[in-house]
């Protein structure tokens with residue numbers, strides 16, 4: 001089944017041509033005009049009849065190269081940049097150009113023979129991603145304006161905080177939609193096309209999804225806003241009532257190049273065009289910087305912290321025996337106490353941030369607290385029960401140096417609180433085709449916190465797994481205090497960790513969290529850390545049993 005069909009609104013949509021042109025801003029137009037458009041997409045393979053096809057420059061290609069495919073699938077117009085026009089002309093895509101294009105804005109016509117995308121109208125703009133976002137919001141009726149919108153950005157903690165906000169909203173009997181790394185849900189039920197490969201969808205998919213959510217009765221939407229999304233204008237034309245900044249750490253420098261660029265991408269969210277109220281973790285120095293900027297640009301700020309003076313300030317917190325914690329927080333409405341079911345100081349931060357977001361939207365502590373206390377997040381410090389005599393096993397999505405430190409520190413606090421002097425054994429690798437410079441720091445972070453580090457593969461994608469492992473091992477070996485093992489494939493490494501562990505130890509499988517597949521080359525093979533841990537434990541027991549019998 002084609003996912004995009006499911007994410008389109010049930011009711012047909014038609015945006016009149018002049019309204020579309022008004023939405024995209026400054027432009028020039030070539031070719032005959034259709035009456036209007038019924039949808040929008042940036043992928044020629046996803047075109048529905050009546051769509052506007054947006055031909056974007058990409059990292060591998062330019063969408064203009066697929067204009068013919070879009071036209072054959074029923075696109076009635078193309079939105080692109082000057083480069084796209086040139087490419088379509090070069091391809092002869094517009095061999096049947098009637099040359100009847102008009103200049104609606106009084107700007108020069110391209111006058112390029114054959115550049116109109118054939119019998120299609122071509123709208124040419126300088127920044128097709130911004131224009132695409134504005135057009136998408138308009139085509140789908142500006143759905144973000146009819147719901148309370150929560151956005152969360154930051155290197156780590158977006159998914160967790162989104163789950164906490166969702167749980168608080170559901171406790172308050174609201175009907176939240178959610179959009180993020182773990183898919184799309186309404187009222188907790190996954191949408192049929194819920195499994196996604198991106199955290200924040202491209203604007204045509206996002207606006208269609210928001211329309212679907214609004215039509216299905218969502219009162220609120222909680223969404224993760226990645227730095228890619230901000231840099232690539234995926235959330236332009238979406239207005240967030242409340243947006244949160246969790247932290248900035250090392251990730252995605254393959255895309256942003258420098259930490260400052262990465263921060264600037266995130267900072268875009270905290271401007272009046274996108275956000276009304278900002279909830280900011282001011283323990284992070286970049287959070288302090290954002291607070292200063294908001295004071296200048298007029299976005300209202302609510303601050304949260306564990307260590308410095310703030311609006312929502314954690315006064316104390318203690319880990320408890322069930323890998324949870326008890327938190328005392330001073331809020332603008334008084335002192336509050338919560339018992340969280342998720343461990344670690346970082347989850348205290350996430351929960352306080354979620355509370356501040358919910359109260360900023362007008363809800364009260366009493367309405368939301370049960371949700372915050374009960375929330376669990378798939379693949380985040382998720383325990384894998386293996387039965388009697390087995391070591392503790394947990395699965396976590398930590399795939400940055402900071403996340404690895406936080407998760408392992410949380411795991412250590414949990415077992416120490418239990419009066420258990422067992423070891424923390426960490427299985428960790430780094431993803432291929434992603435920021436290579438984070439690999440050694442990831443190994444280092446693991447070795448600083450764990451007693452044993454079994455280095456393995458994450459999603460190798462198109463890279464050589466052994467070279468990725470070597471980089472992680474090199475970082476881990478710099479530390480000197482932990483035993484570091486090159487554990488081979490992920491299945492072998494999980495087995496090795498379980499073999500080494502005593503029932504008092506805690507085995508932490510990091511990096512893949514909720515993921516159910518492993519990307520190897522261009523393929524995604526079935527792989528779920530939770531299932532593989534259970535399978536390998538059963539195998540070890542059976543091997544041991546046959547050894548005993550023999």
Ligand SMILES: CC(=O)N[C@H]1[C@@H](OP(=O)(O)OP(=O)(O)OC[C@H]2O[C@@H](n3ccc(=O)[nH]c3=O)[C@H](O)[C@@H]2O)O[C@H](CO)[C@@H](O)[C@@H]1O[C@H](C)C(=O)N[C@@H](C)C(=O)N[C@H](CCC(=O)O)C(=O)O
Pocket residue numbers: 042043044045055056057058059060061062063064066197198199200201202226227228229232255
């Ligand atoms: C780095 C990045 O963001 N890449 C995005 C980019 O792909 P690209 O530049 O490689 O595209 P391309 O292959 O050169 O193709 C150019 C254009 O032709 C179109 N095309 C291509 C082939 C075809 O047959 N027909 C067609 O129309 C493509 O849709 C594209 O618009 O443009 C595509 C659509 O225009 C995106 O879907 C794609 O995101 C991919 C899926 C991706 O994996 N992105 C990741 C890195 C990402 O966005 N991650 C963030 C961060 C997550 C986190 O915080 O951890 C996220 O929000 O998920």
Ligand SMILES: Nc1ncnc2c1ncn2[C@@H]1O[C@H](COP(=O)(O)OP(=O)(O)OP(=O)(O)O)[C@@H](O)[C@H]1O
Pocket residue numbers: 154155156157158159160161181199224246247346347349350379380381396397398399402403404406407513
């Ligand atoms: N506030 C935080 N500070 C530091 N580490 C955190 C924080 N919250 C979560 N983590 C760690 O980061 C991992 C990923 O958390 P989560 O999925 O909530 O973040 P994310 O920002 O959505 O990540 P991604 O963008 O990669 O999907 C967790 O499994 C945990 O190890």
Ligand SMILES: N[C@H](CCC[C@H](N)C(=O)O)C(=O)O
Pocket residue numbers: 199399430431432434458459511512515
């Ligand atoms: N959204 C993140 C997820 C990384 C998950 C980890 N398992 C990996 O493959 O590196 C990314 O695409 O970079």
